[in-house]
Amino acid sequence: MNHPNLTLLPTVASPGPSPARPLDLRVRVQRIQIDELVVEDPRLVLAHARRAVRTDPDAAALLGYSPAAPLSLPAATALLCALHEAEELTGMGLRPARRTTRVTASDQQTEPVSLVLSDTPRRQEG
DSSP: OOOTTOOOOOOOOOOOOOOOOOOOOOOEEEEEEEEEEEESOHHHHHHHHHHHHHHOHHHHHHTTOOTTSOOOHHHHHHHHHHHSOHHHHGGGTEEEEEEEEEEEEEOSSSOOEEEEEEEOOOOOOO
Protein backbone atom coordinates (compact mmCIF):
# COMPACT_ATOMS: atom_id res chain seq x y z
CA MET A 1 0.00 0.00 0.00
CA ASN A 2 1.41 3.40 -1.05
CA HIS A 3 1.20 6.40 1.21
CA PRO A 4 0.17 9.64 -0.58
CA ASN A 5 2.82 11.78 1.14
CA LEU A 6 5.66 9.42 0.28
CA THR A 7 8.10 10.93 -2.19
CA LEU A 8 9.95 8.67 -4.53
CA LEU A 9 13.70 8.82 -4.42
CA PRO A 10 15.62 8.39 -7.64
CA THR A 11 17.06 4.97 -7.99
CA VAL A 12 20.80 4.72 -8.04
CA ALA A 13 22.04 2.63 -10.89
CA SER A 14 24.18 -0.22 -9.81
CA PRO A 15 27.65 -0.04 -11.27
CA GLY A 16 28.02 -2.24 -14.34
CA PRO A 17 30.93 -4.49 -14.93
CA SER A 18 34.15 -2.55 -14.90
CA PRO A 19 35.75 -2.17 -18.31
CA ALA A 20 38.50 -4.61 -19.04
CA ARG A 21 41.94 -3.15 -18.66
CA PRO A 22 44.03 -3.13 -21.81
CA LEU A 23 46.83 -5.64 -21.81
CA ASP A 24 50.25 -4.11 -22.25
CA LEU A 25 52.19 -6.76 -24.15
CA ARG A 26 54.92 -4.37 -25.28
CA VAL A 27 54.36 -5.35 -28.89
CA ARG A 28 56.74 -3.70 -31.31
CA VAL A 29 55.93 -3.37 -34.98
CA GLN A 30 58.28 -2.31 -37.73
CA ARG A 31 57.03 -1.52 -41.25
CA ILE A 32 59.39 -1.16 -44.17
CA GLN A 33 57.85 -0.11 -47.46
CA ILE A 34 59.78 -0.41 -50.70
CA ASP A 35 58.39 1.29 -53.80
CA GLU A 36 59.92 0.31 -57.11
CA LEU A 37 59.46 2.98 -59.77
CA VAL A 38 59.96 3.13 -63.52
CA VAL A 39 61.12 6.34 -65.18
CA GLU A 40 58.67 7.07 -67.97
CA ASP A 41 59.84 10.58 -68.87
CA PRO A 42 63.51 11.26 -68.03
CA ARG A 43 63.36 14.94 -69.03
CA LEU A 44 60.38 15.54 -66.77
CA VAL A 45 62.12 13.78 -63.86
CA LEU A 46 65.27 15.89 -64.32
CA ALA A 47 63.25 19.11 -64.61
CA HIS A 48 61.31 18.40 -61.40
CA ALA A 49 64.50 17.46 -59.55
CA ARG A 50 66.31 20.64 -60.64
CA ARG A 51 63.30 22.67 -59.54
CA ALA A 52 63.28 20.86 -56.18
CA VAL A 53 66.97 21.67 -55.64
CA ARG A 54 66.37 25.36 -56.43
CA THR A 55 63.11 25.60 -54.45
CA ASP A 56 64.29 23.84 -51.31
CA PRO A 57 68.11 23.88 -51.29
CA ASP A 58 68.28 23.08 -47.55
CA ALA A 59 66.32 19.84 -47.94
CA ALA A 60 68.30 18.97 -51.07
CA ALA A 61 71.57 19.67 -49.21
CA LEU A 62 70.51 17.32 -46.41
CA LEU A 63 70.17 14.66 -49.12
CA GLY A 64 73.59 15.56 -50.59
CA TYR A 65 72.56 17.64 -53.60
CA SER A 66 73.46 21.20 -54.51
CA PRO A 67 72.30 23.59 -57.24
CA ALA A 68 75.87 23.78 -58.60
CA ALA A 69 76.32 20.06 -59.22
CA PRO A 70 74.68 18.42 -62.25
CA LEU A 71 72.09 15.76 -61.42
CA SER A 72 72.22 12.33 -62.99
CA LEU A 73 68.91 10.58 -63.69
CA PRO A 74 69.35 8.11 -60.78
CA ALA A 75 70.23 10.98 -58.40
CA ALA A 76 67.28 13.04 -59.63
CA THR A 77 64.93 10.09 -59.15
CA ALA A 78 66.26 9.44 -55.64
CA LEU A 79 65.86 13.12 -54.74
CA LEU A 80 62.24 13.22 -55.91
CA CYS A 81 61.45 9.99 -54.08
CA ALA A 82 62.90 11.42 -50.87
CA LEU A 83 60.93 14.67 -51.12
CA HIS A 84 57.56 13.47 -52.43
CA GLU A 85 54.91 10.85 -51.76
CA ALA A 86 54.51 7.98 -54.22
CA GLU A 87 51.19 9.38 -55.47
CA GLU A 88 52.83 12.70 -56.39
CA LEU A 89 55.62 11.03 -58.37
CA THR A 90 53.33 9.87 -61.17
CA GLY A 91 52.95 13.49 -62.30
CA MET A 92 56.73 13.87 -62.32
CA GLY A 93 57.52 11.24 -64.93
CA LEU A 94 57.72 8.21 -62.63
CA ARG A 95 55.38 5.22 -62.53
CA PRO A 96 55.03 2.79 -59.64
CA ALA A 97 56.04 -0.72 -60.73
CA ARG A 98 55.72 -2.61 -57.45
CA ARG A 99 55.29 -1.99 -53.74
CA THR A 100 56.59 -4.40 -51.14
CA THR A 101 55.80 -3.99 -47.46
CA ARG A 102 57.57 -6.00 -44.81
CA VAL A 103 55.98 -6.02 -41.37
CA THR A 104 57.76 -7.50 -38.36
CA ALA A 105 55.98 -7.77 -35.01
CA SER A 106 57.14 -9.16 -31.69
CA ASP A 107 56.58 -8.91 -27.98
CA GLN A 108 59.11 -9.38 -25.22
CA GLN A 109 58.55 -13.13 -24.87
CA THR A 110 58.27 -14.41 -28.45
CA GLU A 111 60.36 -14.45 -31.57
CA PRO A 112 59.48 -11.82 -34.18
CA VAL A 113 56.84 -12.73 -36.74
CA SER A 114 57.38 -11.37 -40.25
CA LEU A 115 54.92 -10.81 -43.05
CA VAL A 116 55.86 -9.67 -46.55
CA LEU A 117 53.16 -8.24 -48.81
CA SER A 118 53.86 -7.38 -52.41
CA ASP A 119 51.65 -5.93 -55.09
CA THR A 120 52.15 -4.84 -58.65
CA PRO A 121 49.89 -1.94 -59.56
CA ARG A 122 47.91 -2.24 -62.73
CA ARG A 123 49.01 0.11 -65.43
CA GLN A 124 46.22 2.50 -66.25
CA GLU A 125 45.60 2.83 -69.92
CA GLY A 126 45.06 6.43 -70.91
